[in-house]
Amino acid sequence: MAQTFVNNRILCYTKNVHAGAINLDNGNTMARVRVDNTFLSAELEMEVKLPDLKIVSINGKIIRAFADECKNHATILQKAVGMRVGSGITRMVRETIGGSNGCNIFADMILEGCNALIMGFTVDELDKQLAAESDEAFGQVLVDMLENNPRIASCIAFTEGNDLRKRLGV
Amino acid sequence: MFEFTRSKSIGVEKRENGIYLVHGFLDDNVYTIELDVKVKTPELTIVSSKGYMKRYTTPECPKAPSILDDTVGLKIGGSDFDAKIKKLVGRGGCRHLADLFIECCNSVLPAVLQGQWKTARSNGMSKDDFINNLLTNESALRDRCITYSKGGDLAKRLGVSW
Numbered sequence: 529m530a531q532t533f534v535n536n537r538i539l540c541y542t543k544n545v546h547a548g549a550i551n552l553d554n555g556n557t558m559a560r561v562r563v564d565n566t567f568l569s570a571e572l573e574m575e576v577k578l579p580d581l582k583i584v585s586i587n588g589k590i591i592r593a594f595a596d597e598c599k600n601h602a603t604i605l606q607k608a609v610g611m612r613v614g615s616g617i618t619r620m621v622r623e624t625i626g627g628s629n630g631c632n633i634f635a636d637m638i639l640e641g642c643n644a645l646i647m648g649f650t651v652d653e654l655d656k657q658l659a660a661e662s663d664e665a666f667g668q669v670l671v672d673m674l675e676n677n678p679r680i681a682s683c684i685a686f687t688e689g690n691d692l693r694k695r696l697g698v
Numbered sequence: 699m700f701e702f703t704r705s706k707s708i709g710v711e712k713r714e715n716g717i718y719l720v721h722g723f724l725d726d727n728v729y730t731i732e733l734d735v736k737v738k739t740p741e742l743t744i745v746s747s748k749g750y751m752k753r754y755t756t757p758e759c760p761k762a763p764s765i766l767d768d769t770v771g772l773k774i775g776g777s778d779f780d781a782k783i784k785k786l787v788g789r790g791g792c793r794h795l796a797d798l799f800i801e802c803c804n805s806v807l808p809a810v811l812q813g814q815w816k817t818a819r820s821n822g823m824s825k826d827d828f829i830n831n832l833l834t835n836e837s838a839l840r841d842r843c844i845t846y847s848k849g850g851d852l853a854k855r856l857g858v859s860w
Contacts, residue, residue, distance in 0.1 A: 540718075540816075541710040541809035543801070548703040565708075565805075566812050595829060597845045597852040604844070628841040640704075643797075648702035651727045654755060670756060684765070684791050685756040692758045 541566045547644040556584065557648070559641030563633065567594040572637040574608070576645055581613040588634055601631050605638075613642045667696060674698045702727050706801055710809035716740065718809055722802040729753055729794050733766075735802045739810055742774040744803070749795055762791035766799070774803045775838070807838075830856045 543565035552558050552575065560573045572588035586608050590599045607624050611617060618639060626635030657673060660666040674686065675698055681687055692698075704726035711719050713736075722733035730752035736745045747770060749763030765787055772782070780800055788796035811832070818828045832839055833846065833853065840860055841847050848860060 537711050539709040540712050541708075541805055541812045543706075543708040543805055543808075545706040545801070546703070548701075550701050565808070567808060593845075594825070595845050595852050597850065597855075600851065601844055626843070628847055629844050631845075632843050644702050644704055647704065647726065647728065651702050654728060658755065673756070681789060683789065683793055684762045685758040687758075690758055692756060 545640060547640040549641070549644040549648040557645055559645050561637040561641045561644070563637060568592055568598065568633065570633055570637060572605070572634065572641065574638065574641050576613055581645075583608050583611050583613065585609065586638070588637065590631075590633065598631070598633075602634075604630055605634055608638055613645055617642060671696050671698055706798060708801055708805045710805050712809070712813060717745065718806050720802040720805055720809075722798045724794060724798045728755060731792075731795055731798055733795070733798050733802055735799065737774060737803070737806045739806070742806060744769050744772050744774065746770060747799070749799075751792070751795070754792075759792060762787075762795050765791035766795075769799070774806060779803070826856055830858050833858045833860070 543563070545561070545563050547559065547561045549557055549559040556578055557576045558573060559576065561571070563570045569591040570589065571591065572586070574586040575584050576582065577584045586605045588602050588605050590602065593599055604625060608621065611620060611624075621635050621638050621642075624630065625638060626632040657669045658666075660669045670692065674693060674696065677686060684690065685692065687693075704724065707723045709721045711721075713719050716739045718737045718739060720733075720735045720737065722731075722735070724731040732750045732752065733748070735747045737743065738745050747766040749766050751760045751762060754760060768786060768790075769783070772779075783800050783803070784793065784796050786796075787799050815825075815828055818831075819825075823831075829852070833856070837860075839846055844850055845852050847853070853859065
C-alpha cells in the first residue's frame with residue numbers, strides 16, 4: 529500500500545559518541561572521545577603509558593552545555609592521572625570523576641576511552657585469528673579462542689555448554 | 699600499531715501514549731549492532747526491545763539479542779540499573795550489546811526533558827527558570843553532579859535550595 533500519511537517522527541533527542549585509540553610515536557597510546565547530544569558537546573583526550581596502562585595525561589572540555597556552569601569543571605579530570613586502565617577502573621572513575629561532586633559526562637568519556645584502548649589490543653589479536661581462509665582453519669581458530677580464553681561465561685560465546693562448544697568438542 | 703574507533707548513535711522519537719522509541723546503532727572495527735527499545739513513560743518501563751548483530755566474531759554472537767526479551771518490564775534508573783544490564787545482557791548475551799542498550803535506556807530521560815523544555819520555551823519560559831523548576835520538582839536531578847549540587851554555582855546563581 530502506498531504511504532499516504534507520515535506521523536511526526538522527528539527525533540526529540542539525539543546522541544553521538546565517538547571514541548578512538550591510536551599508538552603514539554613515544555610508545556604510549558592516545559584515546560580520544562567526543563560526545564555530542566541535544567544538550568551538550570564535549571571532548572576528551574588521554575594518554576596512557578604502555579605497558580603499565582597508566583593514564584599519564586588527560587584533558588577535556590565541555591564545549592556546549594544546557595547549564596553554563598558545566599563548562600567550569602574540567603580540572604576534575606586531573607584526578608584520573610595515575611589511574612591504571614584495568615580491573616576496578618569503572619568504580620574508581622565513577623567515584624572519583626563522577627558522582628555528586630564530579631562530572632558524570634567526563635566519567636563516562638574516560639570509561640569510553642578506556643574501552644577503546646582495550647578494544648584496540650583486541651582488534652589486533654582478532655585480526656590475526658579471523659584471518660583463516662577455510663572453514664577448517666576458522667574452526668581451529670574458534671577452538672583455540674574458546675580453549676585459551678579465560679573469560680568463561682563473560683558472554684554468550686564463552687558460555688559453558690553452548691552450541692559452539694558442543695559442535696567443536698571444546 | 700593498533701587503531702580502533704567506535705561510533706555510537708542514539709535517536710529517540712516520541713510515539714503515542716507516552717511511549718518513547720529509542721534507536722541505537724554501534725559501529726566499530728569489530729562489531730555492528732542495531733537496537734530498538736520502546737520505553738513507557740512516566741514509569742520508564744521497557745515495553746519492548748529488539749536487537750540485531752550485523753557484524754561479530756563468533757557464530758554464537760547473533761543469538762545474543764534474544765536475551766533482550768528478558769529486559770521487558772524492567773524499570774530504567776536506580777543505582778544498580780547499569781550493573782543489572784551488564785550482568786543480564788552482557789554476560790548472558792554480549793557486552794557490546796549491553797553497552798549500547800544502556801546508552802539507549804539512558805537517553806530516555808533526556809528525551810523527556812527535551813520535550814518539556816521545548817514546551818516551556820514555546821510558552822516563553824527562560825532556561826534559568828526551567829532549570830530552577832527542574833531542581834525544585836525533580837529530586838532525581840538534585841546532586842546528580844557538581845553542577846546540579848546543593849550549594850553549587852548553579853544553585854547559588856538561581857537561588858534554589860533543597
